[in-house]
Amino acid sequence: MFETFEVVPAVDMQDGQVVQLVGGERGTGRRYGDPVEAAERWVDAGAETLHLVDLDGAFEGERVNASAVEAVLDAVEVDIQLGGGIRTADDAVGLLDRGVDRVILGTAAVETPEIVGEISAAHPGSVMVSLDAKGGEVVVAGWTEGTGLDPAEAAARYEAEGAGAILFTDVDVEGQLEGVRTDPVERVVDAVDIPVVASGGVATLDDVRALRGAGAAAVVVGTALYEGRFTLAEAQGI
Numbered sequence: 298m299f300e301t302f303e304v305v306p307a308v309d310m311q312d313g314q315v316v317q318l319v320g321g322e323r324g325t326g327r328r329y330g331d332p333v334e335a336a337e338r339w340v341d342a343g344a345e346t347l348h349l350v351d352l353d354g355a356f357e358g359e360r361v362n363a364s365a366v367e368a369v370l371d372a373v374e375v376d377i378q379l380g381g382g383i384r385t386a387d388d389a390v391g392l393l394d395r396g397v398d399r400v401i402l403g404t405a406a407v408e409t410p411e412i413v414g415e416i417s418a419a420h421p422g423s424v425m426v427s428l429d430a431k432g433g434e435v436v437v438a439g440w441t442e443g444t445g446l447d448p449a450e451a452a453a454r455y456e457a458e459g460a461g462a463i464l465f466t467d468v469d470v471e472g473q474l475e476g477v478r479t480d481p482v483e484r485v486v487d488a489v490d491i492p493v494v495a496s497g498g499v500a501t502l503d504d505v506r507a508l509r510g511a512g513a514a515a516v517v518v519g520t521a522l523y524e525g526r527f528t529l530a531e532a533q534g535i
Contacts, residue, residue, distance in 0.1 A: 298399075298422065298462060299492045299514040303346055304505060304532040305378075306339035307496075307519035308332050308369065310362040311352040317520040318352065329523045332362075336369045339522075342529040344375060348496075348517045350401070351381030360388070370396050380427055380464075386415045393420045401464055403427035404437040406455060407444055413458040422461035425494070428452055430481060431468040448481065449488040462492040462514070470498030474520055477504045479511040486512035505532050 309316055315329040329335060336347055349369060351362040360366075360382040370377060380401025383389050389400040393416075405412055406426045413424050428435050428448045435446040452463045465485045467478055477498040486493045492514035499505060499518045508516045522529060 299494070302509050302513075302535075303515040304344075304529060304535075305346045305348045305494070305515050305517045306335075306342075306344050306522055306529060307348045307350065307517050308335050308339070309350040309352050309519060310365050310381075313362060313365050315523075316352060317523060327520075327523075332365045333368045333372045336373050339529060340373045340375055343533060344529060346376040346378065346398075346515070347373065349377060349379045349381075351379075353382070378425055378464075380425075386412050389416045389424070390419050393423050399423055399425045399462065401425045401427045403429060406458075406460075407435065407437050407446070407451075410454065410458050413455055413460050417459035417461070421459075424460050425462040425464050426452075426455040426460045427464040427466065428455075428485065429466040429468050433481075436468060449484040452485045452493070453488045456489045456491050460491060462494060463489060464494045464496060464517070466517075467495075467497035474498075474500040474524070474526070476500055477507055479507050482508060482511040482513055500526060502527050502531060502535060505535050509535060 310332050315332050315335045317327055351360055353362055376398040378399040378401055379397045383400055384405045392400055416424050428451055430448045435444045435448055435451055437444055467481055482495045494515045495508045495513035496517035499521050505516055
């Protein structure tokens with residue numbers, strides 16, 4: 298997993314369409330069309346991994362855009378990491394059996410930490426725990442509920458539970474195209490030995506460089522790619 302630094306395009310889905318939210322707030326998103334078309338576009342541009350999120354699922358607590366996810370899985374042959382609305386081990390294992398490479402657990406991991414080990418027993422290294430930070434604490438339920446957890450401490454805990462990777466999203470800068478903050482990323486990277494994937498705030502190629510310099514194994518990029526701030530090839534060349 299992420300043997301070399303990767304730039305991972307985001308395909309976030311709401312109501313069957315690609316959407317990029319600002320600061321994780323519902324109703325702030327700009328739409329970018331059909332998920333399959335977006336996925337194929339990024340794969341044709343050289344993506345080795347795609348980051349799929351069922352935004353409706355994250356808010357509602359159950360998978361809502363399952364048909365769109367299935368269509369993407371049928372259309373492309375790259376690594377897929379999927380999150381949003383995955384709340385049980387059976388759901389996760391079913392997706393992994395279907396061909397998803399990594400499941401992203403946020404709310405489920407916070408509420409039931411042992412789920413990480415349960416899934417990992419069936420599919421070692423397949424669980425990416427999502428630690429979304431807002432105001433310095435981990436938030437869940439579509440970034441709407443605080444947990445009081447420190448991201449770095451939580452990352453170490455989930456590594457011990459068997460997580461194969463950590464997805465760290467800086468919600469305070471997510472989707473705003475105003476740049477990244479490296480300090481929170483470095484804290485999480487220093488807390489674990491598993492890969493940390495950074496997300497949130499990327500606006501320029503310098504932001505990608507900064508996150509790589511902070512120790513991230515990969516960076517998820519959404520709005521900046523869809524808005525043409527730079528190309529995937531340019532980002533991959535860093």
